[in-house]
Amino acid sequence: MAAGYTLDLKSGIGAIDTDFIPQNIKSPSHIKKICSNNTTIDIEWNKPDVWNIAIQGYAVLWDNSPNTLPDSQITTSDTSNTSPILPEGDNYYVHIRAIDDQGLWSNIAAHLGPFCIKFPNVLEPQGLHVSNITGGRIELKWHLMGEDIFYNVYRSDRENGFYIKCDPFNLTKPEYTDSNVTGDMTYWYKISASNAQGEESLLSAPVSAQSESTEVGFQLLPFQTHQMQIAGLTAHYPIQVLPIGNYSDDVQLWVVNLHSWINYKLNKQVLSPPAFVTLELVIPDTLQAGNDMFKVVAIGSNFQVEQSLSLDIVNPAFDESTISAYIKNNQVRMNIPVQIYGSIQPSRVNASLLVYIQNESDDSPVLKETMTNNTSGYQLDFIPQQTGTYKVYAKWEGDDLFKVFGAISLHI
Structure with missing residues (x-):
């Protein structure tokens, strides 16, 4: 029945009819009269079907009686509710009473039940x-x-x-x-x-x-995707070739988009994953400094992958440095720190500086980072690990390339 204003014909006194109740109350978690081991019961309902009246909230009560009217105290403003944790029993009911936006409580409630909570006489399995x-x-x-x-x-x-x-x-x-x-x-x-x-x-x-991947194939995993090397030396790219799924066929490798002056070598061009391969790039000493982007292509049975790699080429013979360098030690010895210092021109404070130290008999350079001070100078320590002649190159953020500024001779 919709709420509204009615007239008592005997007394002539107006009265408010508050018989508005929630509609379509149901439980998505339990079935009435069917026992469940779920100890909390979820319920939901629709708002009362009343004309020109807004609902402020609801009083929700759980008990063991089929027709209880909840007290006039708002429990929720939502149209859903979950019971507290209930012990075993077969006589649980829920009661829902509405209050409108004028503070008037319905004089009847919606009811749903009975619900049954019962723990099974079966233990749960162990050792899954x-x-x-x-x-x-x-x-x-x-x-x-x-x-x-x-x-x-x-x-x-x-x-x-x-x-x-x-x-x-x-x-x-x-x-x-x-x-x-x-x-x-x-x-x-x-x-x-x-x-x-x-x-x-x-x-x-x-x-x-x-679950395991259903894809079958292989992947290329280079240890480094970017390297820097001096013209006249060789760059090395170690690469792992790993199978995906149960791939077991051979894989063939080659390099594309490489500078035509650079020759490459693969210690294995045809292999069976898992495998390890080393790519060597032989850089001519006449090649000018720059960056070269290229790809390693791997083709197998019904599968192909590509791996992008890059190489920064340094050639000090083609450029003149704006960085000075000196050695503070009067005598240089192996495993004894050597202080390298100098300045950049034009002057610049707090400029990032990268120093590249290369032994003439070693393809693996040493890179060191530092900053200029408030007089545009810099200094850093280097510990020689072997005898021979070291060439020292450097660049700062104002330069595009590494530039030679001196050589260190070790005297043992």
């Missing part, structure tokens, strides 16, 4: 674990519980997500293989046990498993 993952299959096992026990397997894509039963009925062995999986996905599993009377235990603690 992932026994194997292979291809598109995840295998589960757990402890055997005895005769006349059936098992149920539930799966979710989140640990605390919604678990859906994924096994066939009457699973009698303590194992299950899930073959309905997508590659490279994480799945969560719980299990329960049921007896011959149809009672189902509580769910076990979850376990997770990540």
